Amino acid sequence: MLPMKLSAILVALLVVSPTWAQDSAAIRAAVQREKQPLLDTLKELVSIESGSSDFDGVTLIGNRIAEQLRALGGEVEKVPPVSGYLRFQNTPERLADTVVARFRGKGTKRILLLAHMDTVYAKGMLAKQPFRVEGDRAYGLGIGDDKHGVATIQHVLATLRNLRFDQYGLITVLVSPDEEIGSNAERDLITSLSTNQDLILSYEGSRVPGDDIRLATTGVELVVLTVKGRASHAGAAPEQGRNALYELSHQLLQMQDLSSPSRGLKLNWTVASAGSVSNSIPEDARAMGDMRADDAADFAGLEASIREKIRDHLIPETTVDVRFERFYPPMSLRQQSLPIAQFAQRIYSEYGGKLNVATKSPGAGTDAAFAALKSGAPILEGMGLRMYGAHSNEDEYVVISSIEPRLYLSARLIIDFSLGRTASE
Numbered sequence: 001m002l003p004m005k006l007s008a009i010l011v012a013l014l015v016v017s018p019t020w021a022q023d024s025a026a027i028r029a030a031v032q033r034e035k036q037p038l039l040d041t042l043k044e045l046v047s048i049e050s051g052s053s054d055f056d057g058v059t060l061i062g063n064r065i066a067e068q069l070r071a072l073g074g075e076v077e078k079v080p081p082v083s084g085y086l087r088f089q090n091t092p093e094r095l096a097d098t099v100v101a102r103f104r105g106k107g108t109k110r111i112l113l114l115a116h117m118d119t120v121y122a123k124g125m126l127a128k129q130p131f132r133v134e135g136d137r138a139y140g141l142g143i144g145d146d147k148h149g150v151a152t153i154q155h156v157l158a159t160l161r162n163l164r165f166d167q168y169g170l171i172t173v174l175v176s177p178d179e180e181i182g183s184n185a186e187r188d189l190i191t192s193l194s195t196n197q198d199l200i201l202s203y204e205g206s207r208v209p210g211d212d213i214r215l216a217t218t219g220v221e222l223v224v225l226t227v228k229g230r231a232s233h234a235g236a237a238p239e240q241g242r243n244a245l246y247e248l249s250h251q252l253l254q255m256q257d258l259s260s261p262s263r264g265l266k267l268n269w270t271v272a273s274a275g276s277v278s279n280s281i282p283e284d285a286r287a288m289g290d291m292r293a294d295d296a297a298d299f300a301g302l303e304a305s306i307r308e309k310i311r312d313h314l315i316p317e318t319t320v321d322v323r324f325e326r327f328y329p330p331m332s333l334r335q336q337s338l339p340i341a342q343f344a345q346r347i348y349s350e351y352g353g354k355l356n357v358a359t360k361s362p363g364a365g366t367d368a369a370f371a372a373l374k375s376g377a378p379i380l381e382g383m384g385l386r387m388y389g390a391h392s393n394e395d396e397y398v399v400i401s402s403i404e405p406r407l408y409l410s411a412r413l414i415i416d417f418s419l420g421r422t423a424s425e
């Protein structure tokens, strides 16, 4: 018995030895072994269609991801949407469960890894963009947003397991079912799970030609304007009508310059409709605008301006209502994210990569912002692969040669952070 125990202790000593942080060769070899398995996982995930509103599709992929995380040693839970969750106009009847997996280690650090499994695509589009590899690109519907994120997390965990590294305290993985339509099912869960984390990594991708991680994300809101007028025959009695289309036009024109691009505050009216037949004064009109902000206070100010502006009418006896759908709050730069981002740059350069750290948001909102609301942890967004073509009809792809450096980045970061070495080096 004794020799067995001794050898076990020796192995344990080797595993926890501080040389881990320097032992980049072992980590490098481990991530190289994960390259093809990650591509295999991507092929499988891409082959399951999971548009945000497709309850069955998102449930199916969620079940598969849950199995995969369980096979990696995680305690997996499928968390139903919170009761009475926020409903937007595009929120489907049913939202699928969130997948949460916990990996318990022997250390103290708590690390949260985020990704999402839904896509912006309608069912049936997969046939035109099936998984395929061409040169350095792996193509597939939703592969760039965000199936590579789910796959990357799985193979970072596989890398740690193969290295027998377990000196983290708790790694929690959260995979969202409805990130593309506002994360209403799990936004509160992300916020509450984030409160006691030490490090949060979010696995959206890095859009080519860039190779970056991001320390800030943009706030996204939708403004919906609804005008009610009065219908009347356009030929026989137009004067008895109250033209909702004219009123809507007045509203849009008087709200065309509420943006402040230098602050990252933007309001752009993007969708409008009015009337239904050409020979009637339109009774109803409606418009939607896309709002972006880098600072939460800017949203509040913009909402107040819009509420004030709609009191000014062109057409008497029309009513104008406004509603805001708050998709993502902004995540402003957090000072505590800077040192860990600089450490990430050093790690990445060991793999020959040059990692750009974006301290200003390039314009998109993500789940990282819900994590940031009540957490003091450093948060890095864009930890997934390099990719192209998200939300487009163009071929969406990930860059295959980014798999190894990106896996290395995450694995090293988790190992070194767990060992308390990210601050001192």
Ligand SMILES: [Zn+2]
Pocket (backbone or CB within 6 Å): 116, 145, 146, 179, 204
């Ligand atoms: Zn995404």
